[in-house]
Amino acid sequence: GNEKNEGEKENNNTAGAAGDVTENVSIDKLSIGFVPSRNPDEIITATEPLKNLLKEEMAGLGYDVKEVDITVGTNYEAVGEALSAGTTDIGFIPGGTYVIYDDDAEVILTSTRAGLSIDSDDPKEWNDNKPTAPTDVQTNYYRALIIAGPSDKGQALSEKVNNGESLTFDDLNDATWAVMSSSSPAGYIYPALWLQENYDKTITDLDNVVQVDSYGNAFARLAAGQIDILVTYADARRDNEAAWTSDFSRTQSIWDETNVIGVTPGIYNDTISVSKSKDSNIIDEAMKEALQEAFMNIAGTEEGKKVIAIYNHEGYQKAVPEDYDNEREAQKIVQSLK
Amino acid sequence: MIEFREVDKTYSNGVKALSSINLKLNRGEFVAVIGRSGAGKSTFIRCINRMHEITSGQLIVDGTNVAKLKGKQIRRFRRRIGMVFQSFNLVTRTSALHNVLVSFVPELPLWRKLTGIFPKHNKIAALTALDQFGLLDKAYVRVDQLSGGQQQRVALARTLAQRPDIILADEPIASLDPVTARQVMNDFREINEHMQIPIIMNIHHVEIALEYATRVLGFRDGTIVYDGAAKDVTPDILKEIYGEMEHQTHTVLEEAHAYVS
Amino acid sequence: MIEFREVDKTYSNGVKALSSINLKLNRGEFVAVIGRSGAGKSTFIRCINRMHEITSGQLIVDGTNVAKLKGKQIRRFRRRIGMVFQSFNLVTRTSALHNVLVSFVPELPLWRKLTGIFPKHNKIAALTALDQFGLLDKAYVRVDQLSGGQQQRVALARTLAQRPDIILADEPIASLDPVTARQVMNDFREINEHMQIPIIMNIHHVEIALEYATRVLGFRDGTIVYDGAAKDVTPDILKEIYGEMEHQTHTVLEEAHAYVS
Amino acid sequence: MKTAIQNQLNAAPSRVLYYTVTLTIFLILLIWSAAALDLKLVDESGRSIAAGIIWGLLQPDLDLLFDFSSKGVLYLLAETVAIAFLGTVIGAFLAIPFAFLSASNIVSSKVSFLFRILLIVIRTVPALVYGLMFIRVTGPGAFAGVLTISLASIGMLSKLYADAIENLDTRVFESMSSMGCSTFEKIRYGIIPQLFSIFLSIVIYRFDMNLREASILGLVQAGGIGAPLIFAMNAYRWSEAGSILIGLILLILLTELFSNKMRSKLIKG
Amino acid sequence: MYHKFVPPKRMTLPNGKIVTEKRSPAPLIILLVVIGIILSVRFTEFDIQVLLNHWDKFFDIVRWMIPPDWGFFTELWRPLADTIKMSLLGSILGSAAALPVAYAAASNMIRSRIMISLVKVFLSILRTLPTLVTALIATFIFGLGTTAGTVAIFLFTLAYVGKLLYEQIENADMDAFEAMESAGLKRIEAFRYAIMPQVLPVYLSTALFCFEGNVRYAAILGYVGAGGIGFLLQESLGWRDYSAVGMILFMLIVTVFLIESISEYFRKRLT
Ligand SMILES: Nc1ncnc2c1ncn2[C@@H]1O[C@H](COP(=O)(O)OP(=O)(O)OP(=O)(O)O)[C@@H](O)[C@H]1O
Ligand SMILES: Nc1ncnc2c1ncn2[C@@H]1O[C@H](COP(=O)(O)OP(=O)(O)OP(=O)(O)O)[C@@H](O)[C@H]1O
Numbered sequence A: 001g002n003e004k005n006e007g008e009k010e011n012n013n014t015a016g017a018a019g020d021v022t023e024n025v026s027i028d029k030l031s032i033g034f035v036p037s038r039n040p041d042e043i044i045t046a047t048e049p050l051k052n053l054l055k056e057e058m059a060g061l062g063y064d065v066k067e068v069d070i071t072v073g074t075n076y077e078a079v080g081e082a083l084s085a086g087t088t089d090i091g092f093i094p095g096g097t098y099v100i101y102d103d104d105a106e107v108i109l110t111s112t113r114a115g116l117s118i119d120s121d122d123p124k125e126w127n128d129n130k131p132t133a134p135t136d137v138q139t140n141y142y143r144a145l146i147i148a149g150p151s152d153k154g155q156a157l158s159e160k161v162n163n164g165e166s167l168t169f170d171d172l173n174d175a176t177w178a179v180m181s182s183s184s185p186a187g188y189i190y191p192a193l194w195l196q197e198n199y200d201k202t203i204t205d206l207d208n209v210v211q212v213d214s215y216g217n218a219f220a221r222l223a224a225g226q227i228d229i230l231v232t233y234a235d236a237r238r239d240n241e242a243a244w245t246s247d248f249s250r251t252q253s254i255w256d257e258t259n260v261i262g263v264t265p266g267i268y269n270d271t272i273s274v275s276k277s278k279d280s281n282i283i284d285e286a287m288k289e290a291l292q293e294a295f296m297n298i299a300g301t302e303e304g305k306k307v308i309a310i311y312n313h314e315g316y317q318k319a320v321p322e323d324y325d326n327e328r329e330a331q332k333i334v335q336s337l338k
Numbered sequence B, C: 001m002i003e004f005r006e007v008d009k010t011y012s013n014g015v016k017a018l019s020s021i022n023l024k025l026n027r028g029e030f031v032a033v034i035g036r037s038g039a040g041k042s043t044f045i046r047c048i049n050r051m052h053e054i055t056s057g058q059l060i061v062d063g064t065n066v067a068k069l070k071g072k073q074i075r076r077f078r079r080r081i082g083m084v085f086q087s088f089n090l091v092t093r094t095s096a097l098h099n100v101l102v103s104f105v106p107e108l109p110l111w112r113k114l115t116g117i118f119p120k121h122n123k124i125a126a127l128t129a130l131d132q133f134g135l136l137d138k139a140y141v142r143v144d145q146l147s148g149g150q151q152q153r154v155a156l157a158r159t160l161a162q163r164p165d166i167i168l169a170d171e172p173i174a175s176l177d178p179v180t181a182r183q184v185m186n187d188f189r190e191i192n193e194h195m196q197i198p199i200i201m202n203i204h205h206v207e208i209a210l211e212y213a214t215r216v217l218g219f220r221d222g223t224i225v226y227d228g229a230a231k232d233v234t235p236d237i238l239k240e241i242y243g244e245m246e247h248q249t250h251t252v253l254e255e256a257h258a259y260v261s
Numbered sequence D: 001m002k003t004a005i006q007n008q009l010n011a012a013p014s015r016v017l018y019y020t021v022t023l024t025i026f027l028i029l030l031i032w033s034a035a036a037l038d039l040k041l042v043d044e045s046g047r048s049i050a051a052g053i054i055w056g057l058l059q060p061d062l063d064l065l066f067d068f069s070s071k072g073v074l075y076l077l078a079e080t081v082a083i084a085f086l087g088t089v090i091g092a093f094l095a096i097p098f099a100f101l102s103a104s105n106i107v108s109s110k111v112s113f114l115f116r117i118l119l120i121v122i123r124t125v126p127a128l129v130y131g132l133m134f135i136r137v138t139g140p141g142a143f144a145g146v147l148t149i150s151l152a153s154i155g156m157l158s159k160l161y162a163d164a165i166e167n168l169d170t171r172v173f174e175s176m177s178s179m180g181c182s183t184f185e186k187i188r189y190g191i192i193p194q195l196f197s198i199f200l201s202i203v204i205y206r207f208d209m210n211l212r213e214a215s216i217l218g219l220v221q222a223g224g225i226g227a228p229l230i231f232a233m234n235a236y237r238w239s240e241a242g243s244i245l246i247g248l249i250l251l252i253l254l255t256e257l258f259s260n261k262m263r264s265k266l267i268k269g
Numbered sequence E: 001m002y003h004k005f006v007p008p009k010r011m012t013l014p015n016g017k018i019v020t021e022k023r024s025p026a027p028l029i030i031l032l033v034v035i036g037i038i039l040s041v042r043f044t045e046f047d048i049q050v051l052l053n054h055w056d057k058f059f060d061i062v063r064w065m066i067p068p069d070w071g072f073f074t075e076l077w078r079p080l081a082d083t084i085k086m087s088l089l090g091s092i093l094g095s096a097a098a099l100p101v102a103y104a105a106a107s108n109m110i111r112s113r114i115m116i117s118l119v120k121v122f123l124s125i126l127r128t129l130p131t132l133v134t135a136l137i138a139t140f141i142f143g144l145g146t147t148a149g150t151v152a153i154f155l156f157t158l159a160y161v162g163k164l165l166y167e168q169i170e171n172a173d174m175d176a177f178e179a180m181e182s183a184g185l186k187r188i189e190a191f192r193y194a195i196m197p198q199v200l201p202v203y204l205s206t207a208l209f210c211f212e213g214n215v216r217y218a219a220i221l222g223y224v225g226a227g228g229i230g231f232l233l234q235e236s237l238g239w240r241d242y243s244a245v246g247m248i249l250f251m252l253i254v255t256v257f258l259i260e261s262i263s264e265y266f267r268k269r270l271t
């Protein structure tokens, strides 16, 4: 984070109090961190326009931002630690990550997106009505799915679910699972919660678990039959539909070869969080408001929509830390299970 | 038993090391090969057991045309020819016994070759060979802990263990002190006289050569300029072998003198 | 010029290495110090330039009471005394020239000491010193690539470059082969005779000591048991210096003999 | 057979027990560790993936290789070199005090033992963890990479330096004091010339390694070519990975060639 | 090169001899290094100010690691054993495979120039690949788990030990080898009995050294899914459970210390 001189800070405070912006506050650099829930260079390319959009919006709100620096973390921890230490000012991070690092980070916005055509607790319903499609309704939560792949074991599990039978823990334990980093909500936490609620077990109780570092990687391995089950966000199959037949060289479509065998409760959407660290002393109350305003405005523009679509965000709602109390609970349960 | 017929040897870099060598060596002889540095002495010796290939001519050892041998035949042929080197060429870091045992390796079955576990009769043969040179008590000592003279004797024991028909020696005493050098020369004489094994030896020390050898070959620029009995060598012949340059001959003879003094 | 008056030296561990040494050494002498191992030869030499402190008595070098010197004075005093060691004690990994240059270091201004950039006249002086020992062409060669004899000559050149009034040498030829040893001894003789620099040398090789030195000091158990001209040393005197044990004396003399043979 | 020979034969130092014990321990360890192998997954798919990888690597994305923008291989390589270079230089200096403090001929054996342990600690902590620690200081980027590399270098450099210090030839001290040199002069002209070229050659060797190490830093967002490489591989974009790997291999081979030359020159003089 | 452009310095001794001294390339090298540093500082946005202001943040995580979560040991020892297994097996197999490869790369053993260069280039390229990348590729082929890690370590060890070994072989004393050839041994037999005893101590001590380093490497292989303690490390970092991370590092340090002490002992005995 960069520093701003005292005079400007006071100036900004009085301006904010008076409610009208007379002179813009100058900010050298605003750094934004993204988590790698998609391929990082896709994120970098897609978010390039965000720099100017943000500068323009912030200028209108009384802040002259000289430089916007965007980095995509290679893992969630790097973004979290940077935000917590104040070396990154703003983070586009999932709720789960926010909760882990909330000692020095504060949520200001929650993303919203169009809900899916299916929003059921029952896996069979997902399989009967596939493929899933987007709808117009904006929601601020999503679900994680436990998906079985084209391997023999995967097929057996799918069949059982589609026949309306319920799976036993032994069924699941027989298969090889791929999970994401343990702070990933759809890739770890909520599936763990699902195991806890349904079988009173957790991911570490499974015998064959491998960890992968991206959903794309997980799908690739699912396609190759190296794993039988992966856990992911509900939209993931739509995102990997093309790669399934091209890059992963399967002949049949992803919808034919994969089935949902479990559905988790709703997960509060990604956050935009800011650093509370005193080292990132550009972020004050007025600045937070300005940022909230700016991002909501950006989400309202055509160009902005394109940018945030990379994370499947479609809009933003103001958020307060208490919104994520459920998430905190979830993590407590998962961590205590370790 | 060893016959050179018009033998030529040219190295790949174009150096002609031997030219038109015609020679017949006989059983029981102790041949000293003398000549200035670069005269072709080492090349001559090494052609005999095909450590070097001759370029043209014929080299016949015990009726075999050496040039015609291939692969395994060469190796079998080499086993019949023992060779002793100036720097002893022992395997350092291992015992004297082990060094002698190595000469049995080609006859071992594969698993023994790999593991290096030698049968008992080989060990006895090797110990016997060491005993012949008074080195029995040094059998388990690492060769790098032996003196130069003892090392050369281990090398001799190794060569004898091979039960060779001929022994070639390339300046075997060059790195030994005068006293030890004589002891080693005595060993050679013993082998030659008692076991009737012919010896062909390159040697720089003229005095010693004349004292021990029965026959002397003088090399100069790749050709043989003298071939005759050791007792017939005169200062003039030495001058011919070692060149006209007064100074050169002088020092060589002087050296030879200093050596035996 | 060097005078020992009732000098005693007891090491901190209680070993009495020198006791009641009384002695006067003169300009131009070539003094050989002989004696059995542990007799105190090294201690004696090292007391002269205060590498060791004497315990009692007086040591006067050119009118200075050495024991009274302090800090910088000691260092200035030492510069006048050159010292040569058995193991040459050169700075490895640097050139011969650099090693000789080191002897000028104490006289350089601070910035040159730090940067190691020597003035041209120092370089010329160092090269001249190397030239005196026929090492001019080795000036830029790293000393670890020189032979033992060449290394000892670099050490000599370094000592000479210091323009010493006296040269002390602690077994300078002990690690050299016989031939090289003699060359180095000849160098010492040359320095002694032509430059009239007195030399005090510890040496184990009695024959060589007697051949080169003008005066011999025989040490035994920390005292001087013989002090006289080299030519006057008799086998009896050697027996006195080297002890009664028949065997011991015998081998030392034998060694001495073998060495020069 | 002569009894003397018989005696010597029996006197053969028996190493049988020694060899049996060593061999048994070795075999037990081998069998124990062989449990790590689980070859059941090497099946048809594994083979086809291998084929895919090789096919992809052999068809590198040449556009990317010769792309001069900040996303191209050349730029990323330059960044990697800069990280490794600066990291090595900093590490090389920081390692010097550690080396002296862990050399048993310089300090007491207790101090040297303590510092040896400290060096093991420094060496053992994975670069990834250092990366996270430094991100808290500098934020993500090449800067964090430089610091991580310097810290990771210290562990190994100090150890190699210390070995060199322990092999110091101290005899020269004696002759220098006999020449009237002060302590400072002894260090400057007696120690430094001995150590300098060895240290330098160690540092060059380490630079070589750091170049490889810099690729791992990608995992913690510390700049360089590592991150794009790992992402490309994770996404099965083998031709992209291929072009990055080709660049990396060429760079490292060149560096190695250069560093071998330099080092043999330094050691042999 | 340098000496072609910079003329040597000439000095005349009082006795008239002329000495030419090559100019030291040191100033040029220092200049290049300084330029390199300046460029690198620019490139990496190195900022000493930031470091001076925030260096204490480096120790945040260290502080959070203390005290380590001792209870974590129960979960830790199994993956730690996996990590050790992985590196042990990889090191043993890699060192064993290095022997024939080094033989094939040694210019004094093999006559075919082509063969030698091929093997040498193969070793160079293998060494160039960072272990993590090899591990990642291995996970694609052998699946996720310790097998992939073992393969990565195997390849690294092969490349590393192989190179050092062929250098040793090429520098070995050929005298005994020659004697054995003259005694009718095959080249490979002569190698076994003349060269092996010479290179064995260095070979074994290199292998031990490599094993030591491999344990450290193996600890991070979990990051790319290659099994062992790295997975736990990743998970604990993910949960920001630094006392568990502290425990992992502690165990790792103890292990490395033990291995290093043991192998130091053997290395001293070998050489
Ligand atoms: N491997 C080789 N390749 C090319 N030329 C060689 C080789 N070995 C020897 N020569 C050359 O062949 C000539 C004869 O060498 P040879 O070694 O036979 O001489 P020598 O009489 O043994 O000399 P010395 O007494 O020095 O051992 C010399 O000119 C030598 O330079
Ligand atoms: N630094 C020291 N501390 C204690 N005692 C010492 C020391 N140096 C030498 N001594 C002892 O002092 C005595 C004389 O040693 P000195 O080295 O002078 O003998 P030397 O005649 O030079 O023997 P050598 O021929 O073996 O070099 C010996 O008993 C020796 O053990």
Ligand SMILES: [Mg+2]
Binding pocket: B041, B042, B043, B202
């Ligand atoms: Mg020869």
Ligand SMILES: [Mg+2]
Binding pocket: C041, C042, C043, C202
């Ligand atoms: Mg002494």
